[in-house]
Amino acid sequence: MTAIIAYDRTVANLIDKLSATGHVTHKSYRKTSVTLHHNAGRYSHQGLLKLWTKRPASAHFDVDAAGAVAQYVKVNEYAWAVGDVPGNQRSISIEMANATLGPGWTVAEVTWTNAARLAGWLFAKVIGERPTKSNLFYHHHWSSTECAGPYMDQIYDKALAAAQEAYDHFKDSHPAPGPDTEPFPGESFFDTGRKSPIIAAMHHRLVAEGCNRYESSVNADAWGPGDVKSYAAWQEKLGFEGDDANGLPGKTSWDKLQVPNV
Incomplete structure (x- = not known):
């Protein structure tokens, strides 16, 4: 399955389409920095994907001319982005569409501010x-290139300040509603008065996959009401990562959970 981030704004999911190009290494690493790039062109999300089908390159995210975000690679995986093996292992790369072409390679404010956010x-x-100057980089930090372009070089301090402002906003906030937090219509997932279908189905799948160590102490045939730890364990079993394995039931989990004869 894919693992799109639980951002508080819409993120176009192009992970599977990029994976089909083969231009990504499906191996996870601990990330310690973010690297900003420019497209060297005025590409849409789909246009950038088309370019990467021909060119052996990729990045985790792209922010287009309108400030919209698309994700191409899971955040912890190795994108073919910075021309440096340790850099690709440790950094999350964000591409930005250009507003003008060379030699200026400008980037619209709506694009770079949304990339910084x-x-x-x-x-x-x-x-x-x-974020600091020691962990928010441009592409040329890692390899011999002018990317993210002379315009972004001129406004690095503004980009860093915008990233720091966003960090301060998000660091203590509650998790943003993500793809697995949408309530499933008509279902009270943790209703103590009855066995909900999703709890029963979760139990069926987890026990089948050897996760019975999380079995409820109240009833061996059902997961305990409000058992967030058990639900997160199931999500991890099915490939949810990071903020998506949040122990919160939702329609995405329900769709993934469908198993015969539950």
């Missing part, structure tokens, strides 16, 4: 450190 979220929710 996304970086702040990643520092708060994935990396766990405040």
Whole structure:
């Protein structure tokens, strides 16, 4: 399954389509920095994906000319982004569409501010450190290139300040509603008065997959009401990562949970 981030704004999910190009290494690493790039072109999300089907390259995210975000690679995986093995292992890369082409390679304010905001979220929710000059980089930090372009070089301090502002906003906030927090219509998932279908189905799947160590002490045939730890264990079993394995039931989990004869 894919693992799109639980950002508080819409994120277009292009993870599977990028994976189909083969231009990503499906191996996870602990991330310690964020790297900003420019497209070297005025690409849409789909246009960038099309480019990467021909060019052996990728990045975790792209922010387009309107400030919209797309995700191409799971945050902890190795994108083919910075031209440096340790850099690809440790950094999360964000591409930005250009507003103008060379030699200026400008980036619209709506694009770079939304990229900085996304970086702040990643520092708060994935990396766990405040962005500084020691961990928010441009592509040329890692390899011999002018990316993210002369315009972004001129406004680095503004980009860093915007990322820090976003980090400060997100670091103490409650988890943003993500793809697995949408309530399933008509279902009280942790209703103590009855066995809900989703709790029964979760039990069926977890026991089948050897997770019975989380079995409820109240009733061996059902998960305990409000058993967030058990639910998170199930999510992890099915491939949820990071903030998606949050122990909160929702429609995405329900859809993934469907098993015969539950």
